[in-house]
Amino acid sequence: MAYSDNYERDAYGIIAFWLRNDYDHGRFFDREISHYETELARANLNNVHRLGKIWEKAAKKEGDIGTLINEAKYATNEFHSLLAYTMDKSLHCEVIISTPVSLLDHMVREAEESQRVFKLMESGTKITPSDAIVHESVFWLRQMADHLGYIRHYLDLSNYDLNYQVTQMMEKFERLMMQANALQTMIRTPRNETLPILTQFKNMIIKEAKSLEAFKLELDDLVKKCAAATTSPPDLLEHIAREAHHLWRNLEEEIIT
Numbered sequence: 001m002a003y004s005d006n007y008e009r010d011a012y013g014i015i016a017f018w019l020r021n022d023y024d025h026g027r028f029f030d031r032e033i034s035h036y037e038t039e040l041a042r043a044n045l046n047n048v049h050r051l052g053k054i055w056e057k058a059a060k061k062e063g064d065i066g067t068l069i070n071e072a073k074y075a076t077n078e079f080h081s082l083l084a085y086t087m088d089k090s091l092h093c094e095v096i097i098s099t100p101v102s103l104l105d106h107m108v109r110e111a112e113e114s115q116r117v118f119k120l121m122e123s124g125t126k127i128t129p130s131d132a133i134v135h136e137s138v139f140w141l142r143q144m145a146d147h148l149g150y151i152r153h154y155l156d157l158s159n160y161d162l163n164y165q166v167t168q169m170m171e172k173f174e175r176l177m178m179q180a181n182a183l184q185t186m187i188r189t190p191r192n193e194t195l196p197i198l199t200q201f202k203n204m205i206i207k208e209a210k211s212l213e214a215f216k217l218e219l220d221d222l223v224k225k226c227a228a229a230t231t232s233p234p235d236l237l238e239h240i241a242r243e244a245h246h247l248w249r250n251l252e253e254e255i256i257t
């Protein structure tokens with residue numbers, strides 16, 4: 001699991017995580033834009049290029065962190081606009097792409113989450129452990145359920161048993177997401193203490209996210225060896241494994257990053 005071994009958790013590493021996330025989204029999206037949509041393809045590639053450069057800087061820990069956050073915010077904002085604009089076009093059936101609307105929305109929400117994280121980094125706002133657990137669970141469990149839906153979307157129909165397994169896992173994560181939503185409204189703000197119910201939920205999610213990460217990496221290996229019939233981008237599974245990893249790391253540390 002090379003990506004976990006060198007996954008940095010300092011400020012530069014967190015910016016690199018989010019920029020790489022958008023950079024990957026742009027590359028994946030590039031595969032799904034029709035050749036009729038030359039303008040969209042060009043605009044998307046410009047974003048990929050810009051995001052990749054900032055990711056590289058962050059990964060190399062180059063330059064002042066304040067400047068880097070500003071650059072990250074600007075590039076993320078531009079990419080967010082392109083995705084949100086395309087999503088609206090798609091809802092009006094005015095664009096030829098093979099990306100599902102919900103997947104565009106998934107990427108839009110991750111861009112928005114990264115903007116929240118950048119703001120928190122800038123302001124240095126302290127989040128209580130309880131607020132962090134609730135936020136991370138509510139945000140990421142929906143993403144985790146989505147990921148399983150997209151694995152199924154790309155998997156060839158002929159993988160009957162694997163499709164069935166993935167559907168069951170997706171339904172499990174949908175239930176966990178509902179539980180996170182319930183805890184969010186039951187445990188009212190200000191959340192100055194961490195209730196045993198929330199700690200128990202957190203521990204369960206850490207365990208589930210770890211096994212989801214392992215499952216994604218197993219499948220990643222098959223996809224990269226071309227041993228599974230799928231139209232998934234080759235490194236999509238690694239991308240979403242990284243997000244599962246990010247979720248359980250944040251839950252363990254009880255922080256939002």
Ligand SMILES: [Fe+2]
Binds near residue numbers: 021025110239243
């Ligand atoms: Fe992502």
Ligand SMILES: [Fe+2]
Binds near residue numbers: 106240243
């Ligand atoms: Fe995701």
